[in-house]
Amino acid sequence: MNESLRNIWTIAKRELGGYFNSPVAYVFIVIFLLLNGFFTFMLGQFFESGEASLTRPFFSWHPWLYLFLVPAAGMRLWAEERRVGTLELLLTLPITAWQAIAGKFAASWIFLGIALFLTFPVVGTVYYLGNPDLGAILAGYLGSFLLAGAYLAVTVMTSAMTRNQVISFILSVVICFFLILAGWEPVTNLLVRWAPTWLVETVASFSVMPHFASFQRGVVDFRDLLFFTSIMVFSLFTTSVILRGLRSS
């Protein structure tokens, strides 16, 4: 392992420890699983639909579930460092700001991945009841994981903007909400009535919804991967710009 990967891993380890050494991780995971169950089996009418598929009853709720839970999991990443003053300590260690950003992001993403992985009983249920398409389920999970990563990157960015976790949370929810709404059918339908097609398409192209939808159908398209990756890279890059600006102003 080279030095920069080692540094990223050291920071990620510390952040993961921070989640699991406090009640945050357990509260988060329990709530995530409870809400998932509630949405899937109550609102999603999993049993009534009579389909051996996770698309509609399970994955389709994730953009909404993540909208609040991902910012809650990531809001403290930089805001807390700024508030307590450990930012000064961290950035005067022989590491680059990039390594710190990557380490923090990786830790939270792994944490969200663990929470997502713990939904596996749902998969067991569909398998018990019918013959689902494994490819579609795996693609759905990949899409969901990428979606969480995209939201998380946005939260990392808003977290660097302020020393107040609540502000970081609210900003992040608003931005992620935009990323959902921009391509959500009821909203695009409103736009279609008066706006030119190119505008509707531009706005919609910012949305996570159509990209996430193709994963749910079991399609892993390069363009969708690129979409989620570019949101993450852009947000994390903006984070590094914010951190630099913070110190030079």
Added chain:
Amino acid sequence: MIHVENLVKEFGTKRAVNGVSFTVNKGEILGFLGPNGAGKSTTMRMITGFLPPTAGHVTVGGHDVAIEPVAAKKLIGYLPESAPAYSDMTVHGFLSFIAELRGLRGAAGQDAVHRVAGMCVLESVLHQSIDTLSKGYRHRTCLAQSIIHDPQVLVLDEPTDGLDPNQKHEIRQLLKRLGQNKAIIFSTHILEEVDAVCSRAIIIDRGVIVANGTPAELRGRHELAGSVSLRVQGAAAETVRGKLGGLPTVERTTAREESGWIHARVFPKSKGVNGDLARTVAELTVREGWRFDELHTEEGRLDEVFRSFTLPDTVTSKSE
């Protein structure tokens, strides 16, 4: 080891640091003095690479902090002003984390953790969570973090702030020990600390260096420095002043009588603190047959020198 050249830092329109230059060599302990808001912390933050300077350069061990930040930061140990630490970690976890990022992994890291825990008297709280520690322990935890990689350069922002007198004493002893083979710069507004620890001191006021020298040199800037004061009986105040004023190396003399004793002060022609004047005065006293119960050379008081340099326009113009 540390070379600072024309360092300038502006926050908006305010110039916090305005053209600061100095050098700290290996084996030197530089005390950084100044009133609150003088630019001490800002200067230190630029040396450690936390704040980029608006103009000027900082070189640490030959590496320009702006160009090779990681190489420079490897040589530096830094204790920030508020002594921050990750409060959700244990002292051991925190020090291990810092050791790892300093490139000390595995057994080397654990050795380093136990070495600094010993130096900073942290063994008893090693497995305690940092948020349960008292201020002194938390402060020393952060200090331990700064010396974990045995750095060549130490930058300490108020290392004794908020400690009790015993802890202050321990930290000073530690600094003195470490200073033998490192370049150390530390800020303080406790002046006795400068005498106790520093080989050199800089006074900074409103972003500008107003004095730079050894503690003795700075004390020598005091207006009474080098003068000899004595308390005698056996002659009138006028006679005493006349006799003392007649000495060849004396510039001027004051004397006044108070409850049977003559209090006199003799200023030398050449400024500087040495024993010559006191010896001549003592010889004269014996020759004249005066009884004296006090005779000493004033070394100058650092706190008054500090005040004269950092108070706006009062004594500064007189002593410069």
